[in-house]
Amino acid sequence: MRAHTEYLMFHTKKRRELVHLTPELESILESAHIDEGFMLVSAMHITAAVFVNDDETGLHNDIWKWLDHLAPEGPNYEHHRTGEDNGHAHLKSILMHHEVTIPVTKGRLDLGPWQRVFYAEFDGQRDKRLIVKVLGF
Numbered sequence: 001m002r003a004h005t006e007y008l009m010f011h012t013k014k015r016r017e018l019v020h021l022t023p024e025l026e027s028i029l030e031s032a033h034i035d036e037g038f039m040l041v042s043a044m045h046i047t048a049a050v051f052v053n054d055d056e057t058g059l060h061n062d063i064w065k066w067l068d069h070l071a072p073e074g075p076n077y078e079h080h081r082t083g084e085d086n087g088h089a090h091l092k093s094i095l096m097h098h099e100v101t102i103p104v105t106k107g108r109l110d111l112g113p114w115q116r117v118f119y120a121e122f123d124g125q126r127d128k129r130l131i132v133k134v135l136g137f
Contacts, residue, residue, distance in 0.1 A: 001134065001136065001137060002033070002034055002135070003133065003134070003135050004031065004032035004034065004133070004134040005134075006023065006131075006132045007053070007106060007130065007132070008021075008119075008132065009120065009127065009129055009130075010121065010129070010130065011125070011127050012121045012124070012125060012126070012128075013124075014124060014125065015122075015124050016064070016121060017120075017121045017124055018118060018120055018121075019118065019119040019120075019121070020055060021060045021116075021118060021130075022055075022116045022117050025039065025041065025102075025109060026108075027103060029107070029134060030107075031134075032134040034104055034107070034135070034137065035107045035136065035137060036104060036105060036136050036137050037104045037135050037136015037137060038104060038135055039101070039102045039133070039134045040100075040101050040133045040135075041099060041100050041130065041132050042080055042099035042130065042133075043098045043128070043130050044129040044130060044131055045128050046090055046098075046120050047086055047089035047090055047092075047093055047121075047122045048120060048122060048123075048128060048130075049092065049095075049096030049097055049098055049099065049119075050096075050097070050100050050119055050130070051096050051117075051118055052100050052102070052111070052116070052117065053115070054114045054115070055114075055116040065091045067095060067096070067122075070091070070095060071087075071088045071089075071095065072088060073088045083092070086122070088122070092120075096120055100117060104134065
């Protein structure tokens with residue numbers, strides 16, 4: 001079994017952003033020289049998420065609205081007693097999850113026809129990291 005690890009760095013222009021990762025992940029897989037296995041993609045911060053879904057603007061807007069409904073920005077989080085103002089971002093990360101595992105088959109990400117991988121930033125405008133680990137043969 002072989003392993004290949006890369007780190008992606010982000011510094012989003014906005015506090016909340018969505019970054020399409022699929023093309024970069026495909027490039028990392030090519031560098032890994034693995035034909036069969038798995039790719040783990042994991043946000044290394046507690047106010048970010050990684051998820052798989054359609055690359056469609058209307059859906060992206062729906063996701064933001066849904067997250068804002070469930071975890072709206074505002075002062076009413078106990079976490080803010082620590083001096084932070086990002087309680088909502090922590091909850092959004094829990095809702096969306098911080099990582100995904102993608103099968104690798106015949107040297108390609110084995111995604112469905114409309115599936116793409118995204119990094120969601122909920123408290124950006126500062127340096128963040130994501131780990132990509134490919135395991136296989």
